[in-house]
Amino acid sequence: MEPDTVATFFALLLLAGSVGVAAAWVAEPVRRYLAPSSLSLAAVVAAGAMGGSLWFSERAGYVPCELCWYQRAAMYPLAIALVVAAARGVDRIRLPAAGVAGVGLTIALYHVQLQWFPDQGSFCDATNPCTGRWVEAFGWMTIPQMAAVSFALVVGLLTLPPIPQESS
Amino acid sequence: MTRSRSPLVVVGVLVVVAFAIATLVSGGDDPPSATETAPVAIEGAALAPFDPADDPAIGSPAPSVSGVSFDDAPVAVTEPGSRVYGFFAHWCPHCQRELPIVEEWLDEGLLPTGVGFVAISTAVEPGADNHPPSAWFEQVGYDGTVLVDDADSSVADAFGLTAFPYWVVTDADGDVVFRTTGGVDRSGFIALGELAAG
Numbered sequence: 415m416e417p418d419t420v421a422t423f424f425a426l427l428l429l430a431g432s433v434g435v436a437a438a439w440v441a442e443p444v445r446r447y448l449a450p451s452s453l454s455l456a457a458v459v460a461a462g463a464m465g466g467s468l469w470f471s472e473r474a475g476y477v478p479c480e481l482c483w484y485q486r487a488a489m490y491p492l493a494i495a496l497v498v499a500a501a502r503g504v505d506r507i508r509l510p511a512a513g514v515a516g517v518g519l520t521i522a523l524y525h526v527q528l529q530w531f532p533d534q535g536s537f538c539d540a541t542n543p544c545t546g547r548w549v550e551a552f553g554w555m556t557i558p559q560m561a562a563v564s565f566a567l568v569v570g571l572l573t574l575p576p577i578p579q580e581s582s
Numbered sequence: 583m584t585r586s587r588s589p590l591v592v593v594g595v596l597v598v599v600a601f602a603i604a605t606l607v608s609g610g611d612d613p614p615s616a617t618e619t620a621p622v623a624i625e626g627a628a629l630a631p632f633d634p635a636d637d638p639a640i641g642s643p644a645p646s647v648s649g650v651s652f653d654d655a656p657v658a659v660t661e662p663g664s665r666v667y668g669f670f671a672h673w674c675p676h677c678q679r680e681l682p683i684v685e686e687w688l689d690e691g692l693l694p695t696g697v698g699f700v701a702i703s704t705a706v707e708p709g710a711d712n713h714p715p716s717a718w719f720e721q722v723g724y725d726g727t728v729l730v731d732d733a734d735s736s737v738a739d740a741f742g743l744t745a746f747p748y749w750v751v752t753d754a755d756g757d758v759v760f761r762t763t764g765g766v767d768r769s770g771f772i773a774l775g776e777l778a779a780g
Contacts, residue, residue, distance in 0.1 A: 417709040423604035430596050451589040458593055474709065529675075536764035537745040538674035540705065540738070546673050547711035 417474040417549050421560075424466050425551035428563045431459060435570040442577070449574050453505065456571040457496035460515075463564035464493040470548070470557060479544040481525040485561050488518030492568065512572040519565035525558035616716035619706050619733040622649035625660070629742035629750075632761050639761060644752045645740045649729050652703070652716040657729045662756025664778040665698045669738055669748035672703070672718050673710035677747045680765045682722045687768065693775040704731035704738040705746070751777045 437444040438452075448455065467486060470476045478486065492514050499507040525544060528534060532545040547556045626645040630638040644667075648658040659665070668684060670677040681701075688699055701724065703715045712718050719728060731737045741750050745763040751774050753759050760777045 419604050422607055423600050426600035426603055427596060430600070448589050454590055455593065458590070476709075532675035535676075537676055537747065538671060540671075540743055540745050540748075543674065543746075545675050548673075548707065549709055550711060 417470065417476075418551075420466070420469055420474070421549035421551040421555070421557075424462070424560055425555045427462065428555075428560055428567070431567050432563060435567055438574055439570065445574060446577055448571075449577055452571040452574050453496070453503075453508065454500040456511070456568045457493070457500040459564055459567045459571065460489060460493035460496050463489050463561065466560070467557075474548075476548045476557075477541060479539070479546070481521060481528070481544045481558070482561075484521045485518050485525070485558075485565075488514055488521065489561070489564070492518070496568075508572045512569050515565045515568040515572070519562060519569060522558055522562035522565055526556070526562055529556055529558060616652040616714065617650060617654050617730055618652070618703075618708075618714045618716060620650045620654075620730045622647055622729070622732050622737050624736060624740045628740040629758060629761075631742045632744045632748070632763060634762070637758075637761055639742055639758045642758050643756050644750065644758050645737075647729060647737050647740070649731075649737075651728045652719065652730060657727060659700055659727075659729065662754070663698060663752070664694075664696055664754050664780065665700055665752050666693065666774045666778055667700050667702060667741065667750040667752070669702045669704055669741070669743055669746065669750075670715075671705040671707075671746045672712040672715040673705075673707055674746040676765050678712060678718075680747050681719070681724065683768075684771065685722050685724045685726075687771050688726055692768070692772050694779040697775050697778040699726055701726060701728045702731055702737055703728055704735045704743070706731070706733065749774060753778060753780050 434444070434448065438448045439445070467489070471478050492511060495507060496511055528544055529547060535545065538545055550556055624645050624647050626643055628645060629642055632639070643662070646660040648656070648660055651657050670681055693699060703719065706715060707713065729737065738748070741748070742761070747763070747765060749762050749766065750758060751760040760774065766774065
């Protein structure tokens with residue numbers, strides 16, 4: 415499978431996920447629908463992000479740059495922890511996991527702006543430049559942007575406002 | 583808290599739909615009509631990797647290289663001579679900014695008489711930004727000598743490249759007099775030519 419196809423695949427899922435999570439934040443009916451599964455959904459997002467990054471590095475051969483490794487340091491443990499927590503129903507992981515995802519999101523956003531404004535440096539490292547755009551799904555969505563959306567989705571799912579309890 | 587399975591089922595459906603769309607939309611690139619990478623012949627000792635603090639290659643003879651250009655025309659840089667070599671990677675934003683203005687400077691005749699300029703297209707990544715490099719060079723309007731490196735970037739390695747863009751300057755004897763990385767401005771490009779001219 416070509417990297418462009420894989421990038422398009424993940425970009426489509428991330429865009430759909432963004433619409434869903436954004437809707438959950440603004441529309442209570444959507445939140446009622448997603449909230450009970452939000453921990454599992456966050457685990458799916460994190461695991462998918464981890465799988466995608468591994469595919470790009472191990473199958474497509476894109477060597478992760480320094481910033482990619484920092485983001486991996488946040489996402490990989492997060493994916494494992496969320497999958498286990500979702501399987502066991504450990505809800506108290508939400509806040510610390512959201513914190514880790516927040517750190518990853520910050521790094522990803524820095525990476526994204528570095529690609530947008532590469533003049534912060536004057537050259538591209540020959541081996542694995544952080545300014546390099548290995549894929550551009552839909553002509554614009556790069557891997558760091560996908561990572562940023564993934565982290566944001568995890569944060570958004572784990573911190574969904576509670577559903578008001580209906581009084582009996 | 584009651585956990586509903588239906589959102590996960592929706593996710594599963596979305597995964598299948600996304601896979602189908604991605605497969606249909608991303609039909610592979612058309613076979614390139616230009617040569618993006620090609621075998622090269624390199625003679626002479628490779629230069630040590632560039633170290634800005636203390637360049638070990640100063641005074642060393644530059645390797646002789648030969649190969650082809652994007653249109654398969656033979657390119658031979660085998661005779662010693664005053665030259666400026668410019669190494670460009672299509673995916674590097676700094677190269678993308680540098681190549682068009684280098685083309686302008688060459689048209690203006692900023693290099694001294696007798697100093698040649700050789701552009702080397704290297705580090706080609708088919709899935710990366712601004713591919714194929716042949717289209718990029720054509721779009722920029724570059725009409726000078728272009729040597730296409732092989733898929734392993736052998737010419738870049740032979741010249742000790744560590745970052746892009748990369749410049750190597752040789753004197754009339756073919757010995758390296760200067761190397762640097764990163765974008766150069768107008769005065770810097772003029773200086774490269776003057777170093778080559780000796």
